[in-house]
Amino acid sequence: RAKTAGKNRYEFYTQEMTDQAFERFLMVGALRNAIENQQFVLHYQPQIDLRDNSIIGAEALIRWNDPQMGTIPPSRFIPVAEKTGMIQNIDRWVLNTVCHNIHQWQQQGYRVPRVSINISARHFGSNILADEVAAILDHHHCSSELIELEITEGVIMNNPSRAGKELKQLRDMGIRLAIDDFGTGYSSLSYLKTLPLDRLKIDQSFISDIPGDKNDQAISRAIIALANSLGLEVIAEGMETEQQRQFLIEEGCFHAQGFLFSKAVPEHSFLALLKKV
Ligand code: C2E
Ligand code: MG
Ligand code: MG
Ligand code: MG
DSSP, X not given: OHHHHHHHHHHHHHHHHHHHHHHHHHHHHHHHHHHHTTOEEEEEEEEEETTTTEXXXXXXXXXXXXXXXXXXXXXXXXHHHHHHTTHHHHHHHHHHHHHHHHHHHHHTTBOOOEEEEEOOHHHHTTSOHHHHHHHHHHHTTOOGGGEEEXXXXXXXXXXXXXXXXXXXXXXXXXOEEEEEEETSSSOOTTHHHHSOOOEEEEOHHHHTTTTTOHHHHHHHHHHHHHHHHHTOEEEEEOOOSHHHHHHHHHXXXXXXXXXXXXXXXXXXXXXXXXXXX
C-alpha cells in the first residue's frame, strides 16, 4: 500500500511539474505574440497631491488581454517574463508607448504630468538601459523631465556599484528615479545617501492596515521621516480610505496613489482627468 501511495504521489508531483512547465511554455509563446498582436495596453493611475487633490503624476501599469486566456494580471506574467528574458521586450514596449503617448497628449493640448514606469530588475542590471532610454526619448521627442523610472531595492543590492553607475547615467539625462515597494526588499539603508534618487514609494502592504495596525503606522511614519530628512520625496501606494489619507497628511506625506482617488484607468479616462494647457 505504502509503495502504491508513494508511487501515486510521485506521479502526482511529476504531473504537476509538467503542468507548470507546460503553462510556462504556453505563456512564453503567448507573450512573444502579445506585443506584435497589440494585446498589451497601458493603464494610468493618477498620483495625487493630498493637499489640493491635484494630479502630480501617473504610474503606467501594463495590462494583457489575450483572446483565449482573457485578462492576465501583471503579477502572473511579469515573473514569467523576467525568468525567460522576455521582460526586456516588455519594458521596451512600455517605454516606447509612454513616450509616444506623452508626445501625443502634448500635441492635443493637455497639461501632461510626469509618468512613472516600472523597470524590472533583470533589465536594470543589463547595462543597456540608459542608452536605450535615451534613444527612445529622442525618437518620440519626449522630454526626460516627464519620465520617472521605478526600480526595487533588490536591483540595487544585486550589484550596488553597477546600479550606481546606471542610475547616475539616467539622472544625468534628467530622468527621475524612485524606489518602488520601499521597505519590503532586502536592503541596506546606506545606499540612500550615495545614490542619485528622487523619491521613495511606501509599499502598499504598510498602508493597507492603517489605522488598525500600529506596527504599520510606525513603519510608515519612519519611512516618511527618513525621506523628509534625506531630502527625498515620498509617495504612499495603495491609499484606499479617508482614514489613511488623514494619517498620511498628519505624518507629512502629501503624495499618494490608490483606489480612494482612482485605480489605474485606460488612456481616455486618464485624459479626462487632465486639464488643457
Ligand atoms: P507596483 O509597481 O508596486 O504597482 C502598484 C500596484 O498596486 C498596481 O497593481 C496597482 O494597480 C495596485 N494598486 C494601486 N492602488 C491600489 C489600491 O488602493 N489598492 C490595491 N489593492 N491595489 C492598488 P498591478 O497593476 O496589478 O501591478 C502589479 C505589479 O506588476 C506592479 O507593482 C509592478 O511590480 C508590476 N508591473 C505592472 N506594470 C508593469 C510594467 O509595465 N512593467 C514592469 N516591469 N512591471 C510592471
Ligand atoms: Mg510601481
Ligand atoms: Mg509598488
Ligand atoms: Mg511591486
